[in-house]
Amino acid sequence: MDRSKKYIYGLGALIVLLSIVKHLTYDGNLPGTFWVFEFSSFMGVVIFVYYFLQVQNKKDKSISELNEKLAEQTKEHKQYIKAIKSELRQYHEAEKEEITFNTKKDKVIKKVNEIADKEKNSTIIGDEILKIISKYFEVSAGIAFSNDGSVFKAVKLFALEDDFKVEEFTPDEGIHGQVIKEYKPLKIDDIPEDYFTIFSGIGEAKPKFVYLLPIKINEKTSMLFELASFKDIKIIPLWKELLSERGSN
Numbered sequence: 001m002d003r004s005k006k007y008i009y010g011l012g013a014l015i016v017l018l019s020i021v022k023h024l025t026y027d028g029n030l031p032g033t034f035w036v037f038e039f040s041s042f043m044g045v046v047i048f049v050y051y052f053l054q055v056q057n058k059k060d061k062s063i064s065e066l067n068e069k070l071a072e073q074t075k076e077h078k079q080y081i082k083a084i085k086s087e088l089r090q091y092h093e094a095e096k097e098e099i100t101f102n103t104k105k106d107k108v109i110k111k112v113n114e115i116a117d118k119e120k121n122s123t124i125i126g127d128e129i130l131k132i133i134s135k136y137f138e139v140s141a142g143i144a145f146s147n148d149g150s151v152f153k154a155v156k157l158f159a160l161e162d163d164f165k166v167e168e169f170t171p172d173e174g175i176h177g178q179v180i181k182e183y184k185p186l187k188i189d190d191i192p193e194d195y196f197t198i199f200s201g202i203g204e205a206k207p208k209f210v211y212l213l214p215i216k217i218n219e220k221t222s223m224l225f226e227l228a229s230f231k232d233i234k235i236i237p238l239w240k241e242l243l244s245e246r247g248s249n
Helices: 003-025 032-118 122-136 174-182 236-246
Strands: 141-148 151-158 186-188 199-201 204-205 209-217 221-227
Touching: 003 204, 032 122, 032 204, 032 236, 122 141, 122 151, 174 186, 174 209, 174 221, 209 236
Parallel strands: none
Antiparallel strands: 141 151, 141 221, 186 209, 199 204, 209 221
16 A cells, blocks of 8 residues: 555544544534534545545556556567677677688688699599598588599598499589589589488488589599588588689689
8 A cells, every 4th residue: 555545544534533532522412513514524535535545546557557568668678679689699690600701711712723723633632622621611521533534533532431432423424424514513402312321420320411513623634522511511602603713724
């Protein structure tokens, strides 16, 4: 009960108490008009108290509703601030990831170009490029193919046994040949059932993504890098830029 209600209850109780005391201590006879006035006064006080309490209850109800509305708005405001903070965090993470990727992209393109332009041996080129890619990207396994005439053969394996059997192919055969012919990198996320299994410290499983990355070393030599990973390493845009820089060689 708030202070104003306490005061009005106290005033009503005081009036009633004084009226009782007055009647108990007064010995004379009182005229009828006095009783009428007394009763009217008492009823006036009762009505006043009643209406005062009604107004006060409405006021309390309005304050309560305002408090509830304020609490709801405060909750919505906190949720909005939380959402904004989450968006800002995602934006900063994306910006940081983009900066990291661009830095990584520049380094990979530069080193791949240096190796491709410097080395003549396709086995060394395959080994060095696989090492560079695995350094900057989460590659679980990889194969470097190089053409021997019109046939592409595996010249280097990464994270695979040396006796791992890799089939040869020509530019007219299968998806590998299609990538060589079109000279466009390809990401595969629908992994065939017969695709090789990757062994790791926690067991063995098929990769989630496979990337086929073609590159022309010179007029006579072309290579294809087949990469397997458990996550999307987003290397396709980088490789497209690399191919664009190298042109048709």
